[in-house]
Structures are given as structure tokens and as C-alpha cells.
Amino acid sequence: MSYDENKMKRVVNRPVRQLLVAGLSAGILLSIGFVSSSHWRAVGSRWETPDAPPTLLRHPYLQKGTTRSMGIAWMIDDEQPCTVEYGLTQKLGRVVESPGNRRMHFAEITKLEPDTRYYYRIRSGDTWLTPPDESYHFRTHVASKNKPFSFVVLGDSGQPETGDQCPLADLLSAxxxxxxxIIHTGDLSQRWALDEAEYDLLTFGVYRDMLRNTPFYPTQGNHDWVTDWEHGLDP
Known part of the structure; x- marks a missing residue:
């Protein structure tokens, strides 16, 4: 049985506790005990030193798309600056920085042409975080008011059982x-809105193949606030 290691990686900066981590490609849940340390990184059952290159915790997703610009967001497992390279072909050729030592990154690419496809890759230093895959692309919005467009609206998708998400992800991709x-009306997490990892498990991990090339606009639902079911606190 195998699993995608990129979906299992987490930086450990908290006290000892149990986290449920999804092995989405294998449909399994692993319970992994993490030891608190800002200098160690858990990758499945393997430990890496602080000198290891950064890796993606949250794969890129698109936001703030216009006729002349596009925003790309992503998260890495270490506080490092990043760079987005983009272009009209997979040879890329243009660069925009996401400076600063941080884990959560956002880069806005401007001065683009309307209704045009661009390819992109993300790196941190000399380490490429995304592969040279044509699925990493975006298209700027159409400038003409007469050209039709389409979009998807969904909501209440954040059920804890990952099996509930996969058929919907396949449907969207097809x-x-x-x-x-894509517009999401809220409740990306139905009951586990206690940690950013829940959103990676229930949304950004499951739909990542589509979110890397389709702008995504979520709103905050009532369950995206902390919910305490044991004490009857359901905001």
C-alpha cells in the first residue's frame, strides 16, 4: 500500500499530540504522534533535519483573477521566501517574488493579457516546489461582455469522511x-475547524488538481468557526 508523501507532510511546532493525517490516494487515515520541535519535520514515519529543502503543505490555488491579473496562494513547511516563474509557454521566462520568511505565500501576477493561458511553477531558492506539468496554468478572465462564461457553486462540502469528497472532486475535474x-458558499470544514490541517484534508488536498488552474472563491460558513459538538455549541 502506498501513499503520496506530499499529502502527509506537516511542520511540528506544537506540544505532543495526536493528529489525524489523511493518506488521500490510498483512502487511509494514519494516526501519527508528533514531538514538539521547531527543528524537526515529520514525513510519514521519516524524520528530516532542518537543512532539508522546503516542501508544499498546501498546493497552489488561484484567487483574485481579473482580465489582467491572477493571484496564486500556497503554503510550505518552512519559513522561506518563494518565487513564481510564469509565461505563455512551459518555458516560462517571467518572475514574480513572494518575499519574506513565511509559510503562507501569495503572489499576484499583473500586466497580463485578457483571456490568455499562462503556465507557472513555484520554487523556493533552488528547490522547485511544483513539477514541469502543464496542469499548472491559469487563464485570465475574458474582457468582452458578450462572451459567455461558466462557473460552479458548491457548499457544505466539508464532511470529515474523505470518501464523501472524492466523487465530487472527480465530477468537477470531468x-x-x-x-x-468556483464559488464555495461555506462550511469547508463541517466540524473540525480547529486547525489549518483540517482545511488541507477536506478541501485543498481533495480538490488540489482543479484548484491549481481554476480560481477559487470561498466564503466562511458557520461551521468554519470552531464548533464544540460535545457541549452543544454549534455556531
């Missing part, structure tokens, strides 16, 4: 024509 953007 849509033709591909939607120009």
Missing part, C-alpha cells in the same frame, strides 16, 4: 467545458 471559476 466538467466540460471547464468552469472559469
Amino acid at each position: 466538467l466540460k467545458p471547464k468552469p472559469d471559476f
Whole structure:
């Protein structure tokens, strides 16, 4: 049985506790005990030194798309600056920085042409965080008011059982024509909104193949606030 290591990586900066980590590709849940340390990184059952290159915790997703610009967000497992390289072909050729030592990154690419496809890759220093894959692309919005467009609206998708998400993710990926953007009406997490890892498990991990090339606009639902079911606190 195998699993995608990129989906299992977490930086450990908290006291000893149990986290449920999803092995989405194998459909399994692993309970891993993490030891508190800002100098160690857990990768499945393997420990790496602080000198290891950064890796993606949250794969890139698109936001703030316009006719002339596009935003790309992602998260890495170490506080390091990053760079987005982009272009009209997979040879790329243009660069925009996401400076500062941080884990959560956002880069806005401007001065683009309307209704045009661009390819991109993300790196930190000399380490590429995304592969040279054509699925890492975006298309700027159409400038003409007369050209039709399509979009998807969904909500209440954050059920804890990852099996509930996969059929919907497959359906979205199979849509033709591909939607120009996705609107989420809230409740990305139905009951576990206690840690950013829950959103990676229930949303950004499951839908990552589509979010890397389709702008995603979520809103905050009542369950995206902390919910305490044991004490009857359901905001």
C-alpha cells in the first residue's frame, strides 16, 4: 500500500499530540504522534533535519483573477521566501517574488493579457516546489461582455469522511467545458475547524488538481468557526 508523501507532510511546532493525517490516494487515515520541535519535520514515519529543502503543505490555488491579473496562494513547511516563474509557454521566462520568511505565500501576477493561458511553477531558492506539468496554468478572465462564461457553486462540502469528497472532486475535474471559476458558499470544514490541517484534508488536498488552474472563491460558513459538538455549541 502506498501513499503520496506530499499529502502527509506537516511542520511540528506544537506540544505532543495526536493528529489525524489523511493518506488521500490510498483512502487511509494514519494516526501519527508528533514531538514538539521547531527543528524537526515529520514525513510519514521519516524524520528530516532542518537543512532539508522546503516542501508544499498546501498546493497552489488561484484567487483574485481579473482580465489582467491572477493571484496564486500556497503554503510550505518552512519559513522561506518563494518565487513564481510564469509565461505563455512551459518555458516560462517571467518572475514574480513572494518575499519574506513565511509559510503562507501569495503572489499576484499583473500586466497580463485578457483571456490568455499562462503556465507557472513555484520554487523556493533552488528547490522547485511544483513539477514541469502543464496542469499548472491559469487563464485570465475574458474582457468582452458578450462572451459567455461558466462557473460552479458548491457548499457544505466539508464532511470529515474523505470518501464523501472524492466523487465530487472527480465530477468537477470531468466538467466540460471547464468552469472559469468556483464559488464555495461555506462550511469547508463541517466540524473540525480547529486547525489549518483540517482545511488541507477536506478541501485543498481533495480538490488540489482543479484548484491549481481554476480560481477559487470561498466564503466562511458557520461551521468554519470552531464548533464544540460535545457541549452543544454549534455556531
